[in-house]
Amino acid sequence: MRLSLARRLLLAALVCLTVLIVSFILTRLSGDLAASIAGPNASAADIAIITRNYGLDRPLLVQFLDWAAHAARGDLGRSYLYHVPVWGLILDRLPVTLTLGLSGLAIALAVALPLGILAAAREGSAIDRGIMLIALLGQAMPGFWFGLVMIILLGLDLQWLPISGLDTWQGYIMPAIVLAFSAIPALMRLTRSGMIDALAADYIRTARAKGLSRSKIILKHALRNAAMPVVSIAAVQLGFMLGGSVVIETVFALPGVGFLAWDSINKNDFPVVQAVVLFLAVVYIVLTLLADLMNAVLDPRLRG
């Protein structure tokens, strides 16, 4: 285990390095970053000034090493637009995105786990097929459109919830539900199939032979074994949700990291875009590492 943990950490470090390179190259894709910053109406003189001021006339490798060295020390550069450190901009907006992501995940788990377990316990029945149908429908639902439909129904027609912004905590309800919907089908299918496998195992037959109640078998013996892949996927889904917050935060005008990124892309504020890409990638890498560790705790066999 120690060896494999070292291997995983090394892999994570290598992936971080690659992501660092990718997020740097990403903003250089237009060929002329200075022209992209200056916008379509800028004169050649303006572009020359920007090129000099931002050090864009230096060799690409020097620019990258300079940026990477600062990034490694936690300095992600300064916003072209706000003239403040990017890190501060991200930290200011992180609570919104984290609240949204975590409540989305909580809702997704609260819906997907019971339904997945129920479907597995009644495999092949009408209940099972109904639950799988929900997964199928959920999978086909475009998140941004679902958000708009909810705004029309719950915000405008029924006036139950605010349609955008975060004046009250209720502003989180609709976006969290929409975000949860993106994760529910995958979590539900995985819970179901994991439970079906677990319920077919020998130790379940033993537990049954011992005369344990059905609910105890399902919740205590089978769920523990079915939970492992669900923990991994839940961590991955949280990572995807934080990434997907770009769309949801834009639909609901929530001032989070995703909205910041979208706004920065539109305003050519590339240090911010670069930093958010890097930040979300590192969060994802850390989340998958944590999921591995949690699985090692849940399953003694993985500890070796």
Next chain:
Amino acid sequence: MIPIPVPTARREAWRLPALRHVATLLGALIVGTAVVVAIFAPLLAPHDPFAQNLDLRLIPPVWMDGSQPAHLLGTDQLGRDYLARLIYGTRVSMLIGVLTVVTSGLIGITLGILGGFYGGWTDDAVMFLITCRLSIPLILVALTVVALVGSSLTVVILTLGLLLWDRFAVVARTTTMQVRNLDYIAAARAAGASRAHILLREVLPNIVHHLVVVATLEMALAILLEAALSFLGLGVPPPLPSWGLMIAEAKEYMFFSPWVIMIPGIALFVLVLGINLLGDGLRDMLGTRLER
């Protein structure tokens, strides 16, 4: 390590054969209709999808008051016929779906087969690439690329194609590992077959049924992603009639005329549902067991 769906043997729901077949047929019907509509869009569209008529703005569809028989699904905020735009939008969605799957399939299947067949450091390298790809925030990177390179159909297809290969790679790798030590591979080797022959003629045909199912999943994903990118204003450029773009352009009017976002949204939902139903059906027919 990375928890991504891999094929496993397992019983599925939809056990009542009749219901399963109905679902698959429905999926095939939806996808088939979309293909026909996409190909024959110019013949089917009742109007020019780009023709504006400011006197005929936001006319509601036929089932509502104030509709006009000439515009079955009404018109948008610029007076363009909504049915015509919906029909041409099918073209954009199907084009994106198919071409993205071809691009990402080529990349992912190549990587997956190489990693799965050779193992060792080749496999390590492939796993490393998959891990890197998964850690990159998909939508954000796609938005940035389109913003910097410029929005066009080609850029969206290439961007999504270069980003969506991970599931192809994972499934191709796992399934190649399952077949690489089977007798017919050893027999081909003993018969002196070249490596290219073994990979393309022995391995690929025996894993392709798994990859077909992945292709349906990725096609559905690509269509949803294009709609989301276009909705955010960084997908296909206006005035192209993409369903995502139609929703974005109509968003301002959705409070007074909700149908302007309902129609393209339902089209998107039905097409993706159809592709998924077809994928589920293929999975059952081809004996693939693939979790999503």
